[in-house]
Amino acid sequence: MSVQHSKAxxxxxxxxxxxxxxxxxxxxxxxxxxxxxxxxxDSKRPAVARIAFGSEAWDGFVRMTAGR
Known part of the structure; x- marks a missing residue:
């Protein structure tokens, strides 16, 4: 995971x-x-920062939270 401060x-x-x-x-x-x-x-502050997840990390997060 990383925080991106650039305006990509x-x-x-x-x-x-x-x-x-x-x-x-x-x-x-x-x-x-x-x-x-x-x-x-955060949609209320879209230009401030973004968090980037690799595909595998994101898939794991979605699987983990799907059972909630």
Missing amino acids: AVPEAAWTKSSYSTGNGGECVEVAAVSGAILVR
Whole structure:
């Protein structure tokens, strides 16, 4: 996992809001798939920072949280 502080060119259309985001000022998480990584950001502060996960790490995270 890494934090990206650069403003990499990821089109806004690439970002998908989590189905768990409430949309009323609560937790707003968005994800985007780019070459070799999954990016995660806070939709309320999209330009501040992004967390990048490798594909295997992201798959493990999704499998771990799917049973919740």
